[in-house]
Amino acid sequence: MQSIDKLSLNSYTLPELKELFSEWGEPAYRAKQVYEWLLKGKMPDEMTNISKPLRARLNELTYTGVDIERRLVSPKDGTVKYLFRLHDGNLIEGVLMKYKYGNTLCISTQVGCNMGCAFCASTLSGCVRNLQAGEMLSEVLAVEKDTQKDDGKHRAVTNIVLMGSGEPLDNYDHTVRFLKLVSAAEGINISQRNISVSTCGLADKIRTLPDDGVHVTLSVSLHAPNDEIRSSLMPVNRAYPMHEVLSAAKEYSEKTGRRVVFEYALIRGVNDSAENALELSHRLRNMNCHVNLIPLNTVKERNLCGVSREDAHRFCRRLEELNISATVRREMGSDIEGACGQLRRRVMNEGGVE
């Protein structure tokens, strides 16, 4: 984990805050009070039960919050797309999807991304910077507050997916820290069972997650049945070829007892044939896994088209006949630029936000 002296105030866990307060000669209960304020998204100056000198001391640490810059609501399914502004002016995206069982929030872990996947708008300008754990937490808190405002009552974010812009495992320390913060019993307490981390397959990092206390649902972007197709879509496959990714995912599943999800974006004429389904089934045989099929959301800057939902269901049936558990993901928010990175790019191309 990252040394705590470089952290923003809202990236501290409660035990770390207690340690800092003890160094400052402050009682542990003060740390708890400050921590509770931070979970309400409050800055030191708004912490009314904290003395002025202590607030001044807290103000010397950085605070990394987010503000909602834009909010688009899908008239079709109620999905809400958020554009967040960070303290340094950078923009990131989040998406709130409403299901019968609760609300799932998709958050970003980096500004942009270095992974270069051919179908993704988030990577077109590379990675600008990593997010701090406190910024990821602020995405959740900002949406909680906004949702509350929406219907007049508290309706918590019940599930989280780390699937917005960025490769979470390329920002490993802050991702792990965020997972601890958001699932802490004394915090907002979202169970790790209700959290998914999506990775393009950084095999060495997948292997260390369980030892670092992470047992979330691991979601691996596979998108291809073999190295040739995968390398053409995902440059990361040259560093971590499929056999390594699959063996790391298997190890993760065995250590945590969790079923691994493989994301597979269906791209017309690239990875959607019956032979592709057969080859994929061979690669995934004997794994505790599920395949999530997604008809690709067309990204204007790239020359790749998604398949129809009918064709996606055909591919799905083929996998099921081959004894691979699979579903076609419900398409949400496609009318509001639901795919990762699209809204941010459009706003940036418009000349930024006022």
Ligand code: SF4
């Ligand atoms: S799909 Fe994910 S890992 Fe790939 S470039 Fe986009 S944000 Fe990065």
